[in-house]
Amino acid sequence: MVATLDKPDQQRRAWDAAASVVDPEIPVLTIADLGVLRHVAVVGDHVEVAITPTYSGCPAMNIIALEIELALEREGFRNAKVRTVLSPAWTTDWMSDEGRRKLKEYGIAPPAPASSRRALFGVQQVGCPHCGSQNTELLSEFGSTSCKALWRCKSCREPFDHFKCH
Amino acid sequence: MAIANVQVSETPLVLYTLRRADDALILGHRLSEWCGHAPMLEEDMALSNIALDLLGLARELYSYTAQVEGRDNDEDKLAYLRDVRQYRNLLLVEQPNGDFARTLVRQLFYSAFADLYWRAMMKSGDATLAAIAAKSEKESAYHLRHSSEWIIRLGDGTAESHARAQTAIDDLWAFTGEMFTVDESERGLIETSVAIDPAGLRPQWLKTVSDVIGEATLAVPTNDWMQQGGRGGRHSEHLGHLLSELQHMQRTFPGLTW
Numbered sequence: 001m002v003a004t005l006d007k008p009d010q011q012r013r014a015w016d017a018a019a020s021v022v023d024p025e026i027p028v029l030t031i032a033d034l035g036v037l038r039h040v041a042v043v044g045d046h047v048e049v050a051i052t053p054t055y056s057g058c059p060a061m062n063i064i065a066l067e068i069e070l071a072l073e074r075e076g077f078r079n080a081k082v083r084t085v086l087s088p089a090w091t092t093d094w095m096s097d098e099g100r101r102k103l104k105e106y107g108i109a110p111p112a113p114a115s116s117r118r119a120l121f122g123v124q125q126v127g128c129p130h131c132g133s134q135n136t137e138l139l140s141e142f143g144s145t146s147c148k149a150l151w152r153c154k155s156c157r158e159p160f161d162h163f164k165c166h
Numbered sequence: 167m168a169i170a171n172v173q174v175s176e177t178p179l180v181l182y183t184l185r186r187a188d189d190a191l192i193l194g195h196r197l198s199e200w201c202g203h204a205p206m207l208e209e210d211m212a213l214s215n216i217a218l219d220l221l222g223l224a225r226e227l228y229s230y231t232a233q234v235e236g237r238d239n240d241e242d243k244l245a246y247l248r249d250v251r252q253y254r255n256l257l258l259v260e261q262p263n264g265d266f267a268r269t270l271v272r273q274l275f276y277s278a279f280a281d282l283y284w285r286a287m288m289k290s291g292d293a294t295l296a297a298i299a300a301k302s303e304k305e306s307a308y309h310l311r312h313s314s315e316w317i318i319r320l321g322d323g324t325a326e327s328h329a330r331a332q333t334a335i336d337d338l339w340a341f342t343g344e345m346f347t348v349d350e351s352e353r354g355l356i357e358t359s360v361a362i363d364p365a366g367l368r369p370q371w372l373k374t375v376s377d378v379i380g381e382a383t384l385a386v387p388t389n390d391w392m393q394q395g396g397r398g399g400r401h402s403e404h405l406g407h408l409l410s411e412l413q414h415m416q417r418t419f420p421g422l423t424w
Binding site: 053055056057058059085086087088089090139140141142143144146150164166 | 208209211212214215216217218219220221222223225226293294296297298300301302304305308311312
């Protein structure tokens with residue numbers, strides 16, 4: 001079936017299949033929203049996919065690679081090769097606006113755009129994803145996954161995760 | 167019964183990446199020992215998160231080491247099937263956790279170095295090392311902020327926390343010099359811009375660490391006698407015990423996977 005499609009069409013279908021994979025820890029975000037999916041190419045009879053890790057030790061990367069292979073196989077691409085590229089290093093600036101919106105709806109404060117080293121060390125202000133208040137405080141730099149910090153809203157009293165600027 | 171150790175052809179680049187991989191693995195393992203034991207849940211998660219970052223870094227560096235070596239070693243063999251004298255990590259990172267203050271002082275000393283080191287290594291002429299550096303530089307910055315804030319809180323806290331933090335600083339100080347040493351095998355890599363000369367990082371490291379220690383109302387040690395040996399495989403008695411735990415499953419059930 002794949003062979004009957006012309007090449008641009010195949011490329012698009014391969015990209016769409018890989019891009020539909022969601023982050024196992026944050027299932028409202030696809031790997032395309034996150035900026036983790038860097039490259040999909042149909043080469044001969046196989047598909048080459050490049051992903052970049054968010055954090056060095058992020059255990060989700062193995063699952064994501066496996067999910068990509070399965071998603072491509074469901075679309076008829078049998079020989080997927082997923083490789084990890086380190087350079088350029090992933091940054092939260094690659095997260096799409098759509099991704100930021102979905103994160104907030106899910107209850108996770110999105111990272112501020114254009115994060116820099118200064119932002120990393122400067123005083124952070126993070127809005128509460130539940131009530132929108134800016135009256136919040138950091139509970140812990142390190143949250144339930146590598147990419148998140150734990151915050152609390154002093155207005156609505158709810159704790160929440162913040163996707164760290166990186 | 168004994169499982170043979172793998173041999174590593176230690177060309178200068180293999181040895182260089184192996185040393186940094188060992189630093190990351192051993193420190194990551196030490197921090198993971200806190201999992202389930204930290205003074206509070208948030209710290210349990212923080213130390214485990216940092217351990218995970220270091221483990222990820224170790225995997226990248228071991229994989230690259232094996233690739234450069236070009237024989238049949240891989241990341242698992244390098245981690246699980248070398249004995250204590252074949253490990254090349256800094257003496258600092260293998261020091262036992264001790265109390266919470268000692269763990270955080272070790273972390274401050276190391277991450278203040280790692281932050282500068284990886285930022286400088288982003289300019290390495292070796293593309294893989296530069297890519298690994300770009301990733302680690304950001305993570306090290308978080309690790310440094312975490313340990314700095316804790317040292318300030320412990321030093322400027324109660325008499326008890328102050329005393330424990332000062333004792334840890336005094337005890338671990340002699341292990342900091344090794345981070346800035348270079349041997350003959352690394353000299354060539356520095357000359358060809360694959361590596362950077364860590365001696366150049368020491369003034370900034372000392373300033374960062376002194377600023378934190380000062381704000382914590384603690385004292386920077388004045389003794390400058392430094393203990394070395396880890397880079398050459400001469401370790402404290404603590405590393406063997408750590409490895410016996412780290413390698414236990416692979417030594418008992420060779421090739422085990424799950």
